[in-house]
Amino acid sequence: MADVAGSIKNDTVGPAQWSRGRVALALVAVAVFLTLLHYAGLLPDWLFRIPESMIPPFAGWLDAIFNFVKDDLGLLKLTRTLTEGLEWLLDVTANLMFGKRRWPHIGPIPWTAVAGVAAVIGYYLGGWRMAALGAGTFIWTALIGQWKIAMETMSVLMVAAPLAFFIGLTLGILAWKYTWVNRTIKPVLSVLQTLPFFTYLLPAVIFFKVGPTAGAVATTIYAIPPMILMTTLGLQKVSPEVVEAGNMSGCTKWQLLRHVYLPSARTEILVGVNQVIMLCLAMVVLTAFIGMPGLGAKLLAMMGSFKLGRSFEIGVTIVLLAVMLDRMSKAWVVKQPEHFERGTPWWRRHAILLTGVAVFVFFCILAQFVDLAAEIGRKQNFSQGKEIDTLIKGFLALEPVQATTGAIRYVLNVWILNPFRDFLLSIPTPAFIMLIVAFALSLGGKKPAIYGAIFFSLVALSGWWDRSVITLYSVISAVSLALLIGVPLGIVAARSEKWSQRVLLACDTAQTFPSFIYLIPAIMLFGITATSVVMSILIFAMVPLIRYTIEGLRTVPPEMTEAADMSGATRMQKLWNVQLPLALPTMAVGFNQAIMFAFFMVIIAAFIGTQDLGQELQRTLAGTDLGKNFVLGICVSLMALTFDLTIMQWASDQKKALGLPD
Amino acid sequence: MSADTVISCKNAWKIFGPDPEGYLKTLPAGHSFDDIRADGYIAGVKDVSIDVSRGEMLVIMGLSGSGKSTLVRCFSRLHDITGGTITVEGQDIMSLSEKELIELRRNKMGMVFQSFGLLPHRSVLDNVAFPLEMRGQDKHARRERALEVIKLVGLEGREDYFPRELSGGQQQRVGIARSLAIEPDIWFLDEPFSALDPLIRREMQDEFLRLQAMLGKTIVFITHDFDEALRLADRIAIMKDGAVEQCDTPDQIVLNPATEYVRKFTEDIDKARVVHAGVLATSSDNGTGDPVDAKASVQDLARLLVQDTRAIIPVASDGKIVGGMDRAAALEILLEAS
Numbered sequence A: 001m002a003d004v005a006g007s008i009k010n011d012t013v014g015p016a017q018w019s020r021g022r023v024a025l026a027l028v029a030v031a032v033f034l035t036l037l038h039y040a041g042l043l044p045d046w047l048f049r050i051p052e053s054m055i056p057p058f059a060g061w062l063d064a065i066f067n068f069v070k071d072d073l074g075l076l077k078l079t080r081t082l083t084e085g086l087e088w089l090l091d092v093t094a095n096l097m098f099g100k101r102r103w104p105h106i107g108p109i110p111w112t113a114v115a116g117v118a119a120v121i122g123y124y125l126g127g128w129r130m131a132a133l134g135a136g137t138f139i140w141t142a143l144i145g146q147w148k149i150a151m152e153t154m155s156v157l158m159v160a161a162p163l164a165f166f167i168g169l170t171l172g173i174l175a176w177k178y179t180w181v182n183r184t185i186k187p188v189l190s191v192l193q194t195l196p197f198f199t200y201l202l203p204a205v206i207f208f209k210v211g212p213t214a215g216a217v218a219t220t221i222y223a224i225p226p227m228i229l230m231t232t233l234g235l236q237k238v239s240p241e242v243v244e245a246g247n248m249s250g251c252t253k254w255q256l257l258r259h260v261y262l263p264s265a266r267t268e269i270l271v272g273v274n275q276v277i278m279l280c281l282a283m284v285v286l287t288a289f290i291g292m293p294g295l296g297a298k299l300l301a302m303m304g305s306f307k308l309g310r311s312f313e314i315g316v317t318i319v320l321l322a323v324m325l326d327r328m329s330k331a332w333v334v335k336q337p338e339h340f341e342r343g344t345p346w347w348r349r350h351a352i353l354l355t356g357v358a359v360f361v362f363f364c365i366l367a368q369f370v371d372l373a374a375e376i377g378r379k380q381n382f383s384q385g386k387e388i389d390t391l392i393k394g395f396l397a398l399e400p401v402q403a404t405t406g407a408i409r410y411v412l413n414v415w416i417l418n419p420f421r422d423f424l425l426s427i428p429t430p431a432f433i434m435l436i437v438a439f440a441l442s443l444g445g446k447k448p449a450i451y452g453a454i455f456f457s458l459v460a461l462s463g464w465w466d467r468s469v470i471t472l473y474s475v476i477s478a479v480s481l482a483l484l485i486g487v488p489l490g491i492v493a494a495r496s497e498k499w500s501q502r503v504l505l506a507c508d509t510a511q512t513f514p515s516f517i518y519l520i521p522a523i524m525l526f527g528i529t530a531t532s533v534v535m536s537i538l539i540f541a542m543v544p545l546i547r548y549t550i551e552g553l554r555t556v557p558p559e560m561t562e563a564a565d566m567s568g569a570t571r572m573q574k575l576w577n578v579q580l581p582l583a584l585p586t587m588a589v590g591f592n593q594a595i596m597f598a599f600f601m602v603i604i605a606a607f608i609g610t611q612d613l614g615q616e617l618q619r620t621l622a623g624t625d626l627g628k629n630f631v632l633g634i635c636v637s638l639m640a641l642t643f644d645l646t647i648m649q650w651a652s653d654q655k656k657a658l659g660l661p662d
Numbered sequence B: 001m002s003a004d005t006v007i008s009c010k011n012a013w014k015i016f017g018p019d020p021e022g023y024l025k026t027l028p029a030g031h032s033f034d035d036i037r038a039d040g041y042i043a044g045v046k047d048v049s050i051d052v053s054r055g056e057m058l059v060i061m062g063l064s065g066s067g068k069s070t071l072v073r074c075f076s077r078l079h080d081i082t083g084g085t086i087t088v089e090g091q092d093i094m095s096l097s098e099k100e101l102i103e104l105r106r107n108k109m110g111m112v113f114q115s116f117g118l119l120p121h122r123s124v125l126d127n128v129a130f131p132l133e134m135r136g137q138d139k140h141a142r143r144e145r146a147l148e149v150i151k152l153v154g155l156e157g158r159e160d161y162f163p164r165e166l167s168g169g170q171q172q173r174v175g176i177a178r179s180l181a182i183e184p185d186i187w188f189l190d191e192p193f194s195a196l197d198p199l200i201r202r203e204m205q206d207e208f209l210r211l212q213a214m215l216g217k218t219i220v221f222i223t224h225d226f227d228e229a230l231r232l233a234d235r236i237a238i239m240k241d242g243a244v245e246q247c248d249t250p251d252q253i254v255l256n257p258a259t260e261y262v263r264k265f266t267e268d269i270d271k272a273r274v275v276h277a278g279v280l281a282t283s284s285d286n287g288t289g290d291p292v293d294a295k296a297s298v299q300d301l302a303r304l305l306v307q308d309t310r311a312i313i314p315v316a317s318d319g320k321i322v323g324g325m326d327r328a329a330a331l332e333i334l335l336e337a338s
Ligand SMILES: Nc1ncnc2c1ncn2[C@@H]1O[C@H](COP(=O)(O)OP(=O)(O)OP(=O)(O)O)[C@@H](O)[C@H]1O
Pocket: B016, B017, B042, B043, B044, B062, B063, B064, B065, B066, B067, B068, B069, B070, B071, B114
């Protein structure tokens, strides 16, 4: 990619670019020289790695700051007070959904009633198919014997999602109304969005009690940023004439917001709702790491003890929930109000609502008399965990399968991954930073290069250099493999309209799955090994790559491909000379997302057992090492930000140079 | 300013750009629209002075981008003017507090927007009732009133439709109905009939004239359609590059264009249809014989003008002779047209 960038740049910009290439080249040369010196044993140790004695105790400082805020400023008192309100809410939903013994002592709501209501809502939003999806999801969950854990997850989701919605909406309105709020919020948001989720978890545990409360807090915070962004965007897009009509109707400021702005921004706000729900689901599953019970915790336990059958079943439940929530909230986005003919009777206007209430009441009463309608007992469910487990393990034990996975594992580990890792580790720190800076400079220019230098120097100073390099190694190797598979797949799919649509739909669906899910197939095939880590990242990172490759290729303006056709280009020539160069900026966005996803996944995958930052991060969760937790989290964030800045800068430069819309 | 002036606009400026006030202060006299644009500013309204009296219908015309909508937005203070003064009912609208402005809009002003500005999530009925709702009227009363005006614009039976379920013309009529709901004294209409078919357009114009005659509203009306302007206007203001080139009765505009631009603008118009006998009654000699009506256009009198032999024909308004019309001059206008 670098030389394509170079060539296009050279044509358009000229001498300034040339010197940029020169500087990058010089940096690479110095880096190579330093590395060779090290191999020859001539490099002094202090140039290879920063000596321990020079590493400032960031973690200790951060701890001191936290303790100050927590105890001296009394923040802990405040949050513990907030906790009580939140706890009360969580207790209510817990009681309703799975019958926790708390006020209002009504629950649990029978599973049949939940499934029935889901079907009615589904029907309202998207007809019979959505109704089937809604009912089917809950019926599956109940029959497979996961009702209680699924409802534990849902009860937190039901509190966290509305909370994130309201906070996000309020902040979004403020950011739209007052520029200073906007200016304060923007940088915080961009950092929040690259911080690994683990960094959210520990503060939540410390400031709010362990368990559902901390889980709900972490989930809420995690889901707020997109809601803010979508709200602001929606409000900015309201047509000025509609606002003027409101003004001429004599609206006060409040009336204007309530009756004109917010309803007109409905679409964007609902897209925000969709994102809030999906992020909440993704995060609520991950809160298993801080001991929140539910689907995530169960999945973690099952994978940990290598019970593949049960893991698979829980995976299906999570996927079904994700697909259902996503489809329904998206259907809500496009649902437009429709009028009833005049003289439609009252009950017909509210038919859906009435049916919903009727179904709910019916099943609640039914459950009083038929036990099965209320709850499916331990012995009655249809879980095939053991059978599937034997099946998968039997399959894996088959000679040819074992040979294949074994071979892949061997080749990957011995020939590619381990040598690559050892090579990266053998590069002296200063040389490594120079290489990164050279990369950022040649692609993105001066600004990303400067940031890259600062960010990676900070990582070096953090004292976690080796583990950071291993993290980076997992990311780079997984994303490179994903590139090798994903881009050709995308190119092939983009050839026909039909396949593009199908693959895009599959990618869209896959993107709604909580990241945890991607561990399951990797573990199934490769067991709990380092290969699984790379494999799970690979699958996760491939989704955006395929998606953006297709999108990039499909949106090449038809005049251009037609011009190529008329010049007598073959399919290959057209692809290489016209379509790919034009699609590259869009593909770069996919590449960037793949890297971000990989940084995210590498930390989750640490659960399988790696030697990178992720594992250290997970270890901090067990204790109260808030400072260390933050240092580690920020290391990940800084590395991710460097890539993000560089690639996005390159993509937008290219788009401008090619005259494509942003 | 006479007692019956409703809107009075004195040297009003509206400049778009990074620092309009600062720019206007340093603006040398005689800077043209293009000079201003070269400085990175746009003169939406450029030094406009115009008065609208009670019960008058002022029609604003001009090419696209000439500042018609901007001027009307200044009248209703949807835009804050950059310089000059605009008074409405004797109050300087720039000095109104937010509360007073809301009161003014709730009780006195109505506006129909060029691209309708309907609220997408509200039904026709709720859109029309919106200004009443903002005023805090109770549900029953506002429903009653909304149904009344919906009927007036011919949208009965579609009260429960949503804007997206209506055609452009129907949406436009919802906009008209909404602005009528509060019975405004001052009514701003920005190309209110542009999306209507000729039949309904004619109907709405008639309805309009009826309302105007009955209620005596003060109306500022924007249109691109000269026929419409002639049917409705008491006076026509012609705008170019933010400035009003001429503001006068239709007869005067075609007979005595103030600038070359206005002459070009009105070139293709059939003058015989515009000019009335009353305007031509300039002769000091009143003439003899049967008088013609001052309100009759030259075209209406075509046959008479050709067949009559008198040199001066008396013109009567409300049964009183107001002057004599030079037949040759009238014939000249008639012939020039054909
Ligand atoms: N909010 C704004 N910001 C900047 N420029 C504006 C704004 N509103 C209008 N203008 C400019 O002011 C000029 C006059 O616009 P205006 O909408 O008044 O034209 P118009 O006469 O109503 O045209 P049309 O017949 O197309 O409706 C145009 O050049 C337009 O670009």
